[in-house]
Amino acid sequence: MPKDPGAPADKLVIRNVEFIGGMAEKHGWRPESNLPEVAFAGRSNVGKSSLLNSLVRRKSFARVSRTPGRTREINFFRVNNGFVLVDLPGYGYARVSKQQKSDWKPLMESYLRRTTQLRGIVLLLDIRREPSEDDRAMLDFLAETEVPTIVALTKTDKLSKGAARQRITELAETLRLPNEQLIPFSAHTGEGRIELLEAITDLVDAGREESA
Numbered sequence: 001m002p003k004d005p006g007a008p009a010d011k012l013v014i015r016n017v018e019f020i021g022g023m024a025e026k027h028g029w030r031p032e033s034n035l036p037e038v039a040f041a042g043r044s045n046v047g048k049s050s051l052l053n054s055l056v057r058r059k060s061f062a063r064v065s066r067t068p069g070r071t072r073e074i075n076f077f078r079v080n081n082g083f084v085l086v087d088l089p090g091y092g093y094a095r096v097s098k099q100q101k102s103d104w105k106p107l108m109e110s111y112l113r114r115t116t117q118l119r120g121i122v123l124l125l126d127i128r129r130e131p132s133e134d135d136r137a138m139l140d141f142l143a144e145t146e147v148p149t150i151v152a153l154t155k156t157d158k159l160s161k162g163a164a165r166q167r168i169t170e171l172a173e174t175l176r177l178p179n180e181q182l183i184p185f186s187a188h189t190g191e192g193r194i195e196l197l198e199a200i201t202d203l204v205d206a207g208r209e210e211s212a
């Protein structure tokens with residue numbers, strides 16, 4: 001008998017990931033799609049590529065995100081033909097030019113305003129660092145657009161269990177978010193992978209119920 005495709009565990013299995021293109025500038029090309037989208041954002045070096053590679057576990061995925069030029073684009077990946085994973089360009093990198101920095105905001109705004117099927121954003125923060133000005137600007141911007149936001153705290157393996165717990169509480173206070181909205185994650189140990197996949201599945205499903 002075929003397995004029930006709606007079974008909770010099965011939904012977390014990523015069977016298929018297909019790169020469907022990149023959006024390089026505001027008002028620029030983006031894939032036409034009615035599928036729900038979940039986007040990933042964070043400052044450069046926060047561990048976004050590592051997190052996405054750990055979630056998706058596909059060599060083809062890693063190849064695309066390493067392609068020069070793609071790092072400043074918004075890259076779209078169709079997952080299981082069920083939703084689109086959107087890799088937003090990393091922000092706040094000291095070495096990028098002023099021009100590149102000023103291109104980032106209009107690109108992001110254009111994406112966020114055009115994407116009515118956006119179900120949620122996963123914002124990545126390094127568990128050891130205070131949120132930067134750019135992180136806060138991003139959070140304010142997301143609050144304004146009213147897109148549900150999950151915060152993934154990366155590189156938890158760099159702290160002891162106790163120190164990590166303390167940082168989660170501190171960051172929840174700083175960001176004025178409930179502890180449950182912060183998901184500790186490590187690409188090295190795999191901590192948080194299932195929790196994050198569950199949270200993403202919930203975002204996708206919540207949107208589906210709303211539009212039904």
Ligand code: GDP
Nearest residue numbers: 043044045046047048049050155157186187188
């Ligand atoms: P991106 O610029 O946000 O895509 O960041 P990367 O995924 O390229 O990671 C930036 C640096 O952080 C690299 O040196 C990674 O090896 C390291 N890194 C990423 N994730 C983790 C993690 O979970 N644990 C540790 N210890 N290092 C990590």
